[in-house]
Amino acid sequence: MILGIHNKILGIYNKSIILNTKKVIKVKKKINAYQLTKVSSRMSKRFGVIQKGEEEGYMITLYAFETNLLSTHQKNPLAKERDAISAIQLCLLTLEGYVLGVEYDLEPFFTPTNQDFYKVLMMTFEDDFNDRVSEIVEEGDDLYGNIADLAMCLVRIEKSIKLWLKEMGIRGYFSFLERSLPTSSEKELTLPDY
Numbered sequence: 593m594i595l596g597i598h599n600k601i602l603g604i605y606n607k608s609i610i611l612n613t614k615k616v617i618k619v620k621k622k623i624n625a626y627q628l629t630k631v632s633s634r635m636s637k638r639f640g641v642i643q644k645g646e647e648e649g650y651m652i653t654l655y656a657f658e659t660n661l662l663s664t665h666q667k668n669p670l671a672k673e674r675d676a677i678s679a680i681q682l683c684l685l686t687l688e689g690y691v692l693g694v695e696y697d698l699e700p701f702f703t704p705t706n707q708d709f710y711k712v713l714m715m716t717f718e719d720d721f722n723d724r725v726s727e728i729v730e731e732g733d734d735l736y737g738n739i740a741d742l743a744m745c746l747v748r749i750e751k752s753i754k755l756w757l758k759e760m761g762i763r764g765y766f767s768f769l770e771r772s773l774p775t776s777s778e779k780e781l782t783l784p785d786y
Contacts, residue, residue: 620697623685628701631684632747638691639740642748653717653745655773660712661749662769671705673753673765679709680750686714687743717742 642650665671678701685696702710756765 620695622697625701628678628681628685631681631688632750635684635688635743636747638688639743642744647748650741650745650748653741654748656716657713657745657749658769659773660716661709662766662773664708664712665766668705668708671708672762673757675703675706676709676765677750677753678703678706679713680746680753682706682710683713684743684746687739687746691739713746 647654661676665676682698682701685698688694689696753765756768758764760767
């Protein structure tokens with residue numbers, strides 16, 4: 593009887609807690625470390641991958657992500673490639689949440705260094721993206737396609753980081769970016785060879 597009254601007061605429905613004031617508090621979905629490390633393969637299966645030679649169509653997005661990663665590393669040299677990988681995985685989980693209509697609890701996975709990378713990666717697209725989500729849905733535009741492009745670019749960068757870690761060791765990826773990305777004085781944007 594007491595439990596029945598308690599449920600009527602709180603009105604639990606669909607994993608959201610609805611209070612008497614009709615205010616909805618969404619419960620964030622908890623994830624574990626295994627789910628975090630597997631998000632890249634889930635997103636690759638869902639959206640596909642950027643094949644070698646097809647990078648040209650994604651150059652602007654890849655460039656934006658990579659310059660922001662490099663800039664963050666240069667401001668905080670303690671931020672390493674492993675931090676960038678975990679930040680990419682956290683961004684992919686955020687995108688997966690958009691697709692599935694779920695908000696994940698990412699707080700347990702943030703560190704001071706990966707949080708900086710996460711913020712710049714999300715800022716690369718989120719301000720404009722969040723403002724446009726309702727417009728995209730109303731206009732019938734392809735929200736799924738927009739998320740797919742972002743996810744494919746993030747997965748590609750994660751693979752690139754892992755490759756350069758193997759090839760050149762610690763700081764290999766950021767050394768590669770410093771050599772490969774054009775400076776502001778260069779006229780033509782060219783994609784680094786992955």
